[in-house]
Amino acid sequence: MATTYRTCPISGLQFEDQAEKLMRWNAVAGVLALLAGGITALLVILTRWPAIKLLPADQFYLILTAHGVDMLILWIIFFEIAVLYFASSTLLRCRLAAPKVAWFAFWLMVVGSIMTNVAIFQGESTVMFTSYVPMQAKWHFYLGIILFAVGALIGCGIFFGTLVVARREKTYSGSIPLVTFGALTAAIIATFTILSGAGILVPTFLWAVGVIKEIDAQLYRMVWWGLGHSSQQINVSAHVSIWYLIAAVVFGAKPLSEKVSRFAFLLYILFLQLASAHHLLSDPGMSAEWKVLNTSYFMYFAVMASMIHGFTVPGAVEAAQRRKGYTNGLFEWLRKAPWGNPVFSGMFISLVSFGFLGGISGVVLGTEQINMLMHNTFYVPGHFHTTVVSGTTLAFMAVTYLLVPVLFKRQMILPKLCQIQPYLFGISMSVLGLVMMGAGTLGVSRRHWDMAFSGAPFQYEWPGAANLMMGLTGIFGVLAVTGGALWILLVVGSLLFGKKLDGGKVSDRPTPIPASTPAAAAVAHGSDHVAVPGTVVLALLLFVCFVLYYFVNWKYLSEVWLLS
Amino acid sequence: MSAILPPSERLWWKQPIDKIEWAWIAIAFVWGMVMFVMMIYWHINGKQNLSNEVYKTSPELFAAKAEKFIAENTVRTETDQQIPVVKVPAGGDGYLIARLWAWYPILELEKGKTYKIHLSSMDYNHGFSLQPVNINIQVIPGYEHVVKMTPTKEGTYAIVCNEFCGIGHHSMLGRIYVK
Numbered sequence: 001m002a003t004t005y006r007t008c009p010i011s012g013l014q015f016e017d018q019a020e021k022l023m024r025w026n027a028v029a030g031v032l033a034l035l036a037g038g039i040t041a042l043l044v045i046l047t048r049w050p051a052i053k054l055l056p057a058d059q060f061y062l063i064l065t066a067h068g069v070d071m072l073i074l075w076i077i078f079f080e081i082a083v084l085y086f087a088s089s090t091l092l093r094c095r096l097a098a099p100k101v102a103w104f105a106f107w108l109m110v111v112g113s114i115m116t117n118v119a120i121f122q123g124e125s126t127v128m129f130t131s132y133v134p135m136q137a138k139w140h141f142y143l144g145i146i147l148f149a150v151g152a153l154i155g156c157g158i159f160f161g162t163l164v165v166a167r168r169e170k171t172y173s174g175s176i177p178l179v180t181f182g183a184l185t186a187a188i189i190a191t192f193t194i195l196s197g198a199g200i201l202v203p204t205f206l207w208a209v210g211v212i213k214e215i216d217a218q219l220y221r222m223v224w225w226g227l228g229h230s231s232q233q234i235n236v237s238a239h240v241s242i243w244y245l246i247a248a249v250v251f252g253a254k255p256l257s258e259k260v261s262r263f264a265f266l267l268y269i270l271f272l273q274l275a276s277a278h279h280l281l282s283d284p285g286m287s288a289e290w291k292v293l294n295t296s297y298f299m300y301f302a303v304m305a306s307m308i309h310g311f312t313v314p315g316a317v318e319a320a321q322r323r324k325g326y327t328n329g330l331f332e333w334l335r336k337a338p339w340g341n342p343v344f345s346g347m348f349i350s351l352v353s354f355g356f357l358g359g360i361s362g363v364v365l366g367t368e369q370i371n372m373l374m375h376n377t378f379y380v381p382g383h384f385h386t387t388v389v390s391g392t393t394l395a396f397m398a399v400t401y402l403l404v405p406v407l408f409k410r411q412m413i414l415p416k417l418c419q420i421q422p423y424l425f426g427i428s429m430s431v432l433g434l435v436m437m438g439a440g441t442l443g444v445s446r447r448h449w450d451m452a453f454s455g456a457p458f459q460y461e462w463p464g465a466a467n468l469m470m471g472l473t474g475i476f477g478v479l480a481v482t483g484g485a486l487w488i489l490l491v492v493g494s495l496l497f498g499k500k501l502d503g504g505k506v507s508d509r510p511t512p513i514p515a516s517t518p519a520a521a522a523v524a525h526g527s528d529h530v531a532v533p534g535t536v537v538l539a540l541l542l543f544v545c546f547v548l549y550y551f552v553n554w555k556y557l558s559e560v561w562l563l564s
Numbered sequence: 565m566s567a568i569l570p571p572s573e574r575l576w577w578k579q580p581i582d583k584i585e586w587a588w589i590a591i592a593f594v595w596g597m598v599m600f601v602m603m604i605y606w607h608i609n610g611k612q613n614l615s616n617e618v619y620k621t622s623p624e625l626f627a628a629k630a631e632k633f634i635a636e637n638t639v640r641t642e643t644d645q646q647i648p649v650v651k652v653p654a655g656g657d658g659y660l661i662a663r664l665w666a667w668y669p670i671l672e673l674e675k676g677k678t679y680k681i682h683l684s685s686m687d688y689n690h691g692f693s694l695q696p697v698n699i700n701i702q703v704i705p706g707y708e709h710v711v712k713m714t715p716t717k718e719g720t721y722a723i724v725c726n727e728f729c730g731i732g733h734h735s736m737l738g739r740i741y742v743k
Contacts, residue, residue: 135730178566248568254567258571280702282700307595376727445726448726453734456737546595554606563712
């Protein structure tokens with residue numbers, strides 16, 4: 001298939017025509033899913049805000065199901081497919097393998113998305129994102145997700161194929177870039193994830209149409225979480241790759257050590273899947289030994305990997321800044337960072353929020369006994385809104401400020417608002433996560449319409465602080481939705497009305513990445529070693545918070561009823 | 565911009581790792597080990613561990629056992645719905661049914677005594693969420709989970725359902741008395 005290659009004059013990145021179009025369409029589909037997810041988010045938050053309680057119960061549960069599916073599956077994975085094509089075709093400067101198949105995959109994902117949403121909004125598939133059996137949705141709820149997943153799996157295949165094309169056509173020499181390596185781990189995890197999903201959703205679909213009689217409720221939970229949690233690990237790999245990408249583009253930062261960063265990505269592949277078991281810590285069907293082994297020792301290797309990235313990403317930024325002469329004190333490199341550039345501010349808030357809030361809360365939540373204090377409480381969505389939202393989604397938003405001019409050839413409109421957006425979204429989402437965790441610590445349930453239990457035979461009064469936390473959840477939830485809506489407005493506005501930019505010269509042949517010169521290699525080798533004391537201080541601060549919060553929860557646990 | 569370019573040093577895996585990176589990796593590793601050991605330690609010395617005693621069951625079987633328990637131990641009924649209040653024999657077995665949309669029956673326990681509470685669901689997944697103590701356990705149809713509990717304080721406790729179980733989910737509230 002004849003194709004052309006364009007070298008972007010702003011970034012120097014080279015885009016292959018088909019890959020570029022696919023990235024744009026996947027990104028736009030992702031933004032549409034985010035829009036649906038955002039509108040439903042507002043409705044959910046306005047209902048859980050006790051002072052407002054907007055929707056009636058049936059609509060609330062329906063909208064909550066849609067919010068989960070549109071955000072956690074559709075938005076994230078559409079965008080990730082665009083990231084995979086970027087990390088392969090663009091960064092390796094080669095053509096995309098089998099573009100026709102890639103288009104087929106895209107349309108399959110679109111059809112699946114629509115089918116599942118139709119099923120949800122028809123009203124007989126209010127089963128939540130997790131769709132635990134034996135609660136049953138309509139057949140097309142499951143079929144839509146299956147089609148979407150098959151499309152995503154083909155997308156991963158295209159990514160792997162493109163890596164092969166690049167190697168065979170020698171568009172680069174040596175090893176693939178770190179960002180591509182990170183994307184590769186994401187694609188490998190995605191493959192595992194989607195196969196787990198098929199392993200459970202295909203039988204569930206057959207059950208919904210009456211071919212299979214029964215599915216064990218515990219088995220469903222175990223296999224489903226191979227999909228449900230692993231899919232969040234795709235996000236981690238993808239957004240960590242984007243952190244490295246942004247550090248590289250904004251600062252010219254290079255990883256402190258290629259070996260350490262790649263090893264950390266490798267740990268994700270080896271151990272993150274097992275972390276899925278932490279959803280079953282308060283379940284009857286697994287033994288304590290199984291729980292401890294799967295969620296702790298194995299999961300902690302993945303935690304270690306995240307701690308490594310949490311050190312090496314800011315470390316790379318610090319080293320780059322110090323090389324530029326920002327060497328005063330511990331934090332001049334950080335103070336003088338481009339805080340007005342939404343690409344950087346979004347990435348940095350994502351890093352901090354993911355590490356301090358999402359990461360620490362996740363590990364505590366994933367501790368076998370402590371899980372009993374939090375399982376299915378509002379703490380759980382509090383945790384994952386600081387990982388998937390102020391972590392992953394914010395990182396994706398940040399990189400979009402980079403990609404709109406480069407990929408869509410449009411200048412961002414309203415630059416002042418672009419500057420504000422990552423702060424508004426990132427900070428309000430982080431606070432939202434915190435107050436949700438606070439409410440969960442006080443026992444408030446997730447996925448629950450009525451804190452007053454209307455219609456129940458008894459009364460239960462939540463502590464006053466729980467009501468306060470839920471009120472704050474409402475306020476910061478609305479602020480966060482505003483920040484998200486602002487991003488959609490800015491991006492869509494820029495695509496429609498932004499100043500058109502020069503696309504750069506087009507050629508019918510790719511320009512390979514020049515092999516590194518011996519001089520460049522010599523520079524990389526030791527001679528420009530820079531110490532990163534500021535990052536060390538930040539990392540130790542994270543560690544102290546981590547240890548304190550971990551043991552505080554053991555203290556909480558020791559005060560409840562005795563259980564054995 | 566080396567994170568988006570092939571590593572400039574082709575033999576990147578032979579590059580030495582900086583001391584400070586080694587130190588951080590070591591801290592992360594040791595911390596992981598501490599957290600691992602902590603869970604095992606709590607199984608040995610901690611007083612809050614989730615029971616491993618579980619049996620496969622069916623809604624009919626479990627309901628029959630629970631009905632027998634209720635018939636033998638009911639002390640009174642409460643509310644318009646005449647929900648039985650069942651005094652669980654000290655050190656004995658109590659049954660709690662989760663179903664759409666109620667926790668049944670009301671249990672009466674004594675402070676400081678240990679009980680074996682059997683949990684199972686008649687239909688969907690439910691969530692046993694004891695408030696304001698804040699203990700949360702998944703309840704799954706087809707599985708009978710025997711949890712040993714020792715209340716540490718007197719009072720009236722609520723059991724909230726915290727696993728979504730349909731349109732009446734938020735009205736699924738149960739009760740435990742501790743005397």
